[in-house]
Amino acid sequence: MNDALIDYTAVFQALPGMVALLTPELVYVDVNEEFLRTTGRRREQMVGRHLFEVFPDNPNDPDANGMRNLEASLLRVLATGERDAMALQRYDVEDVGRPGHWQERYWSPCNAPILGPAGEVVLLVHRVEEVTELIRARGGRSTGRTRVLEAELYTRARELQELNERLRRAHAREREVALALQEAMLPAHRQVGSHPAAVRYRPAVGALNVCGDWYDLVDLVGGHRLGVAVGDVVGHGLAAAGVMGQLRSALSATSRVAAGPAQALDVLGRYAHVVDGAxxxxxxxxxxxxxxxxxxxxxxxxPPPVLMHPDGRVEFLDRATDPPLDARPDPVPRPQAVTSYTDGATLVLYTDGLVERRGEDIDTGLSRLADSLVRNREADPETLADTVLLELLPPGGATDDTALVIVRL
Structure with missing residues (x-):
């Protein structure tokens, strides 16, 4: 049969086991009919909602940590890009018809990645085998062998829960160390002569998606000049923080002696070619x-810097855009462009966490940024930076970290 004739949506819905698709932010994007039937939920109660919003751990039972174990497994898949099969897990699932009442379930999950063209994880496949009835086997229907199997399965599940809890604590510790390293390497806010400047870094929500973004302000040789830069490293955690520090330091040093920003990025691109993770x-x-x-x-x-002129006109500095660092096997000179400004203008540099949202064209995010800057253009840089972050970042935090630099010219 021709693949074009296969209705894969219908196939997904007809799968005999419980199957769900989640985003890298652990938000449900689709579930099959068996998942809905087994959990007693409707599609609108799951799709578009976060894992813990749909299935929280039982707050009345400290041993009910099946969802935290599942989160740890999903994060491992995101970090490694490899399938992760979990041992039997006990879940306390809230009865949707009786809030506050919990049903004890036993599920055996398996999580697998769906990779994008660049090898990144774009979706997570979460498949579950329901074994509650086996575990509940009792009385005349059970045998000595069944009870032995139940005890063995439960013991293995508890061992896995303990291991996952240790992994969760290790991930949390790595996040703390990575953030401390990030803060130590990024400069604090500063006054650039008579020109006030504000800098901000906001880590992403989640256990590990932090420490790839950076910013820098450096005094340039010759005249009253300043170099302002931002960057974004693919990856997260300590590894990304280490690469970020190397690239930021290299660009800072190169900018002091380069003839212009294009030459500085030329040198940085060659350096990135020999840095693992860049x-x-x-x-x-x-x-x-x-x-x-x-x-x-x-x-x-x-993403292009923004120059906001004193009259509120917004100019995106997008006339000198080239591929990412280390994108070409044989580097060629990068382009650069020049624009002028008048006193009182505002220069804004940022990373994609400020403007990009999944499933949305980036132009929409750029328009939001421009609108926010224009509406708040009378504010000083410190106030403007806080306001822009408040207006543009999701209330619960972004799924990518964000760096922001604002300089009043």
């Missing part, structure tokens, strides 16, 4: 000349 990293750097009132800029696959 593949597909992005960066944009701007050289501000306060005497000439010009901004020279170049971008390596990064």
């Amino acid at each position: 593949e597909s990293a992005t960066a944009v750097t701007t050289f501000i000349d306060f005497d000439l009132r010009t901004i020279t800029y170049s971008s390596a696959g990064h």
Whole structure:
């Protein structure tokens, strides 16, 4: 049969076992009919909602940690890109018809990644085998062998729960260490002569999706000039923080001696070629000349800086955009462009966590940023930075970390 004639949506819904699809942020995007039937839930009660929103752990039982174990398994799949089969798990599932009442269930899950064209995990397949009736076998229907099997399965489940809890604590510790390293390497806010500047870093929600974004402000040689840059490393955790630190330091040093931002990114791209984990990293750097009132800029696959003029006109600096760092086997000179400004203008650099949302065109996020800047253009940089983050980041936090630099020119 021709693949084009197969209705894969119908196949998914007809699968005999419980199967769900989740985003990397652990939000349900689809569930099959068997999943709904077994859990007693409707599609609208699951799709579009976070794992813990649909299936929280029983707050009345400290031993009810099946969902936390499941979260740890899903995070391992995200981190490794490999399938993870879990041992039998006990779940306390809240009765949707009687809030506060919990049903004890025993499920054997298996989680697998769906990879995108660049090898990144774009979806998670969560498959579950329902074995509650086997575990509940009692009385005349049970045998000595059944009871032995039940005890053995339960023992293995508890051992796995303890292991997953240790992994969860280890992941939490790694997040703390990575964030501390990130904060130590990123400069604090500063006054650039008579030009106030504000910098912000906001980590992503979740256990490990932090520490790939960075920013830098560096005094340039010759005249009253300043280099402002932001960048984004693919990855998360300690590894991303380490790569971030190397790239930021390299660009900071290169900018001091480079003829312009394009040359600085040329050198950084060659350096990224020999740094493990720097593949597909992005960066944009701007050289501000306060005497000439010009901004020279170049971008390596990064969202464009924003220049907001005093009259509220917004200019996206997008005339010198090139592929990410280390994207070409044989680097070629990168482009750069120059624009002018008047006193009182505002330069804004940021990373994609501020403007990108899953399933949404990036132009929508750029328009939100421009609108926020224009509406709040009278605010000082510190207030403006806080307001932009408040208006653009989701209330519960973004799923990608965010860096933001604002300089009043």
